[in-house]
Amino acid sequence: MPKSHHLVKSEPGTYSFADLMRDEKTVWDGIRNPTARNNLRQMTKGDLVLFYHTGNEKQIVGIAKVVKPAYPDPSADEGDWLALDLAPVKALAKPITLAQIKSDKKLLHLPLVKMSRLSVMPIGPVEFEYIVGKLGGTKL
């Protein structure tokens, strides 16, 4: 399966990228939205994931990777929900704010802009590279 790129959101007060760096690995569970769940299902081992902070920050702060693809969410009592395991790759040299994304024609179409409730979404390879490399000033 070809590699894909995604973006996940987290409230930094609940679980931040710094927490992921500290833990070295985490279970990404608790997703209760069908669209987000379907996106989780598309992610395979080794896929890179942008890590976005919601709330006061509203910015992409780091890159993570999938270390274990989707499996039934252990935190779900009922229903068809998925979790997966994430590990940190590196923090972005320069975080990219939502305002910056909204003001950039190349990124204006990202689901992040209009579908504010969606917590897991695909990102095209071109956009991913543009965000990480050009805007984020980060080399993988």
Place this chain on the structure above:
DNA sequence: GCCAACGTTGGC
């Protein structure tokens, strides 16, 4: 505090 953009629920 309000609004936008969903998803869910329940009456019909």
Place this chain on the structure above:
DNA sequence: GCCAACGTTGGC
């Protein structure tokens, strides 16, 4: 099966 009302999330 439709859709109005309500709930939720996240941004402004």
